[in-house]
Amino acid sequence: MLGRLTIEALPLYSAIAAGGALVTVLGALAAVAVITWLGAWRVLWTDWLTSVDHKRIGVMYVALALIMLLRGFVDAIMMRAQQAVALNSDGYLPPEHFDQVFSSHGTIMIFFMAMPFLTGLINIVAPQQIGARDVAFPYLNAVSLWLTAAGAGLVLVSLVIGKFSTAGWTGYPPYSGAEYNPGVGVDYWIWAVLIAGVGSTLTGINFVVTILRKRAPGMTLMRMPLFAWTTLCTSILMAFAFPAITVVAVLLELDRLLGMHFFTNGGGGNIMNYANLLWIWGHPEVYILILPAFGIYSHVVTTFSGRRLFGYTSLVYATCAIAFLSFTVWLHHFFTMGSSANVNAAFGIATMIIAVPTGVKVFDWLFTMYRGRIRFHVSMMYTLAFIVTFVIGGVSGVLLALPPADYLMHNSTFLVAHFHNMLIPGALFGYFAGLNFWFPKALGFKLDERWGKRSFWCWVIGFYLAFMPLYVLGFMGMPRRMEHYDTAAWQPWLIVAAIGAIFVLFGLVFLVIQIAVSFQRRAELKDWTGDPWNGRTLEWLTSSPPAPYNFATIPEVRERDAFFDMKNRRIAYAKPARYEDISVPRNSPFGLIVGGLAGIVGFAMVWHIWWLSAVALMAAAIAVAVRSSNDDPDDIIPAADIAAREERRLDEMARAPALPSADGGVAAAGAALPGTAT
Amino acid sequence: MTASGGSLAARAGSDAPTEQSAEKAFGFWVYLMTDAVIFALLFATFVVMSTGTAGGPTGKDLFSLPRTFGETMLLLASSTTFGLATVAKTKRVVVRWLLLTILLGLGFVGLEVLEFTGMISRGAGPDRSGYLSAFFTLVGTHGLHVSIGMVCIAVVIGQIVVKGLTEPVSSRLLRLGMFWHFLDIVWIGIFSVVYLPGVL
Numbered sequence: 098m099l100g101r102l103t104i105e106a107l108p109l110y111s112a113i114a115a116g117g118a119l120v121t122v123l124g125a126l127a128a129v130a131v132i133t134w135l136g137a138w139r140v141l142w143t144d145w146l147t148s149v150d151h152k153r154i155g156v157m158y159v160a161l162a163l164i165m166l167l168r169g170f171v172d173a174i175m176m177r178a179q180q181a182v183a184l185n186s187d188g189y190l191p192p193e194h195f196d197q198v199f200s201s202h203g204t205i206m207i208f209f210m211a212m213p214f215l216t217g218l219i220n221i222v223a224p225q226q227i228g229a230r231d232v233a234f235p236y237l238n239a240v241s242l243w244l245t246a247a248g249a250g251l252v253l254v255s256l257v258i259g260k261f262s263t264a265g266w267t268g269y270p271p272y273s274g275a276e277y278n279p280g281v282g283v284d285y286w287i288w289a290v291l292i293a294g295v296g297s298t299l300t301g302i303n304f305v306v307t308i309l310r311k312r313a314p315g316m317t318l319m320r321m322p323l324f325a326w327t328t329l330c331t332s333i334l335m336a337f338a339f340p341a342i343t344v345v346a347v348l349l350e351l352d353r354l355l356g357m358h359f360f361t362n363g364g365g366g367n368i369m370n371y372a373n374l375l376w377i378w379g380h381p382e383v384y385i386l387i388l389p390a391f392g393i394y395s396h397v398v399t400t401f402s403g404r405r406l407f408g409y410t411s412l413v414y415a416t417c418a419i420a421f422l423s424f425t426v427w428l429h430h431f432f433t434m435g436s437s438a439n440v441n442a443a444f445g446i447a448t449m450i451i452a453v454p455t456g457v458k459v460f461d462w463l464f465t466m467y468r469g470r471i472r473f474h475v476s477m478m479y480t481l482a483f484i485v486t487f488v489i490g491g492v493s494g495v496l497l498a499l500p501p502a503d504y505l506m507h508n509s510t511f512l513v514a515h516f517h518n519m520l521i522p523g524a525l526f527g528y529f530a531g532l533n534f535w536f537p538k539a540l541g542f543k544l545d546e547r548w549g550k551r552s553f554w555c556w557v558i559g560f561y562l563a564f565m566p567l568y569v570l571g572f573m574g575m576p577r578r579m580e581h582y583d584t585a586a587w588q589p590w591l592i593v594a595a596i597g598a599i600f601v602l603f604g605l606v607f608l609v610i611q612i613a614v615s616f617q618r619r620a621e622l623k624d625w626t627g628d629p630w631n632g633r634t635l636e637w638l639t640s641s642p643p644a645p646y647n648f649a650t651i652p653e654v655r656e657r658d659a660f661f662d663m664k665n666r667r668i669a670y671a672k673p674a675r676y677e678d679i680s681v682p683r684n685s686p687f688g689l690i691v692g693g694l695a696g697i698v699g700f701a702m703v704w705h706i707w708w709l710s711a712v713a714l715m716a717a718a719i720a721v722a723v724r725s726s727n728d729d730p731d732d733i734i735p736a737a738d739i740a741a742r743e744e745r746r747l748d749e750m751a752r753a754p755a756l757p758s759a760d761g762g763v764a765a766a767g768a769a770l771p772g773t774a775t
Numbered sequence: 776m777t778a779s780g781g782s783l784a785a786r787a788g789s790d791a792p793t794e795q796s797a798e799k800a801f802g803f804w805v806y807l808m809t810d811a812v813i814f815a816l817l818f819a820t821f822v823v824m825s826t827g828t829a830g831g832p833t834g835k836d837l838f839s840l841p842r843t844f845g846e847t848m849l850l851l852a853s854s855t856t857f858g859l860a861t862v863a864k865t866k867r868v869v870v871r872w873l874l875l876t877i878l879l880g881l882g883f884v885g886l887e888v889l890e891f892t893g894m895i896s897r898g899a900g901p902d903r904s905g906y907l908s909a910f911f912t913l914v915g916t917h918g919l920h921v922s923i924g925m926v927c928i929a930v931v932i933g934q935i936v937v938k939g940l941t942e943p944v945s946s947r948l949l950r951l952g953m954f955w956h957f958l959d960i961v962w963i964g965i966f967s968v969v970y971l972p973g974v975l
Binding site: 233234298301302303305306309310311336337339340341343344347348351352355356357358359361363364365366367370374377718722725726728 | 926
């Protein structure tokens with residue numbers, strides 16, 4: 098009846114595992130209690146869970162990412178603590194548990210922190226930047242969100258019921274095969290990645306169509322804001338790379354469930370094929386994570402330097418070149434697998450070539466700042482920290498691209514330092530910059546800058562302290578993923594790294610405080626104009642938060658910095674001759690239902706509860722069939738309502754107080770108003 | 776890939792059915808490409824594993840060209856009948872061609888199931904060798920697609936009967952047709968990469 102699910106699945110085998118489970122359960126209960134106490138269930142259901150509005154879906158993605166960031170960080174600090182003390186001793190984590198921790202850390206940070214974070218920012222911003230009222234497929238968008246959430250849910254559930262994978266976030270066989278790993282851990286990993294991966298593929302399809310088909314009149318490709326460009330390239334990568342992880346996860350599960358021989362030691366299996374298939378997804382994935390951040394940095398740099406983007410065309414070509422090249426370098430993840438010297442050399446050269454367009458971008462950002470009037474907003478500080486730090490990571494990457502050097506560094510902490518050095522400044526700092534930059538757009542009030550800067554400094558200092566020692570340890574020969582060790586010379590460096598992790602902990606705590614404080618002071622931090630930073634692109638034309646339809650009238654684009662151009666011509670807030678009815682997609686629980694059922698299918702497959710997975714799968718198919726028979730999914734917002742709402746907005750803008758923080762942005766937006774509203 | 780032409784008014788009415796159907800068709804093309812990536816990787820895996828027979832039976836021992844030929848004819852015929860359904864003018868005729876398409880599809884899947892069960896009963900199941908794992912997975916994934924396609928055809932038949940050939944329904948039919956023909960192309964690949972080298 099319940100497959101292999103028994104009472105044994107509860108994590109009572111160690112106090113720490115039981116504690117983790119308890120924290121997860123209490124966290125969920127606390128969330129339920131708070132929502133009930135606030136009486137917010139109805140609002141949560143109608144305004145959020147069933148919403149198909151791309152801005153709200155984006156906010157939910159980011160919320161999911163922040164929750165998973167906390168969880169992934171707990172894993173990280175546990176590893177740092179273990180390695181700081183485990184010289185000639187077992188430390189406090191048994192090996193089995195330590196292996197789960199590093200596996201879930203990587204899986205969470207890539208699939209359930211970074212992916213939802215960037216997808217959320219894309220959802221909030223990209224449609225507005227191209228002057229669109231919605232994404233191409235709003236219901237599909239909700240399905241993507243809830244599939245991602247279902248995958249994340251499976252990882253969280255694994256903490257309470259059963260165990261997570263011990264095979265690392267890449268799940269290499271044969272160790273991840275049934276022979277060496279018969280438990281549920283690898284299955285949790287497979288189904289979480291599989292379900293969330295399908296969601297990401299669908300997101301990719303959705304945004305390829307959105308960007309290519311829904312741009313405002315006059316917005317040619319070469320007039321698109323840079324974040325829209327990186328969204329397009331990222332979406333193409335998502336659509337064409339994620340099917341590879343789907344395939345590799347399914348094949349591994351077939352090996353485990355049906356005794357097939359894709360990746361087994363015997364029976365004609367081929368383990369190397371796994372590494373190839375995984376990294377055919379895995380390398381483009383790196384650029385899926387980083388390209389949106391590059392787009393964010395481009396907007397932050399232009400806005401807070403008060404200048405046009407330097408070298409727009411070269412940035413576009415560099416983005417496209419990176420997207421293309423990202424499919425040609427996957428083999429550098431396993432130079433040591435033993436391909437011929439010529440094959441390794443070809444992939445090594447391709448890897449070095451990809452550093453060229455990236456370098457181009459760094460110079461473009463630097464030249465954009467040159468002679469600009471730089472405002473040190475939190476987003477700008479993250480951008481500056483990124484430029485310096487990312488170059489260090491890039492140089493260590495070019496070093497690793499040399500196959501002979503890679504043979505020495507492979508699987509050492511040097512590699513760990515390298516990819517964290519790419520992904521933390523290259524992706525996460527970008528998302529933080531985007532969070533601080535676009536938060537007022539999404540929710541209508543700005544984030545507190547003081548706590549933002551405190552968080553920033555903790556993150557930057559913490560990053561250097563945590564990862565620079567790992568470069569050194571790599572040179573000293575320390576392999577990655579060590580549960581304990583007997584080389585005394587390593588320990589001081591590992592203690593420094595642990596101190597770095599404590600700084601990052603404060604960075605995270607301050608981030609949470611920043612959001613809480615901002616929420617408390619939301620009246621004071623209100624964004625009256627919709628354009629708090631004197632922005633240049635169309636997302637700043639809408640109100641904050643935007644109306645469900647984004648734009649009452651679709652703007653006509655004449656310039657690359659379309660909104661800046663409109664402000665200069667004093668037509669940004671011009672009233673149209675008349676308003677028209679606008680149709681917006683109606684709320685629907687469809688996405689939530691499909692995502693929930695997918696999560697049940699995954700859970701049932703993990704525990705071999707075949708009847709339950711069959712039932713849930715059937716129910717999902719029926720939901721899709723019913724939904725596909727709906728010909729009238731839209732609501733009409735009457736022109737009169739739109740007129741009233743827009744009038745109210747112009748009224749509010751005219752009364753907007755000039756904020757004492759005097760960052761120049763508000764004053765400029767306000768100045769554009771008088772000539773236009775009348 | 777032009778800069779979304781059309782006047783302001785046309786854009787404002789984003790619910791204009793033709794524009795939406797065009798977007799959906801484009802989205803469906805992109806989806807088909809992602810599915811093509813899945814099949815491409817399964818083909819690559821099959822080729823990589825074609826020597827991994829682990830001393831077990833090979834294609835020469837297992838495949839029957841006449842049966843595969845029959846499957847091919849059924850599937851190609853079903854594509855023809857689907858094509859005829861999309862150009863037919865009246866509800867009745869469309870439904871009749873679609874029912875025939877399902878019938879031909881059932882024949883195809885039935886032959887495939889017979890082939891699979893026959894192989895498994897002779898000890899040549901997917902757990903016998905890496906080669907057979909790859910064979911069953913590639914051909915089975917295609918068969919699964921055909922089966923899902925038949926369910927979708929049934930749903931569209933239901934919509935035609937209930938709603939008639941409205942714009943949304945016929946646009947769905949069009950996209951389903953793209954899917955069905957796509958599976959034909961994949962099958963041609965399977966025929967030439969899996970079966971022909973196996974028996975030659």
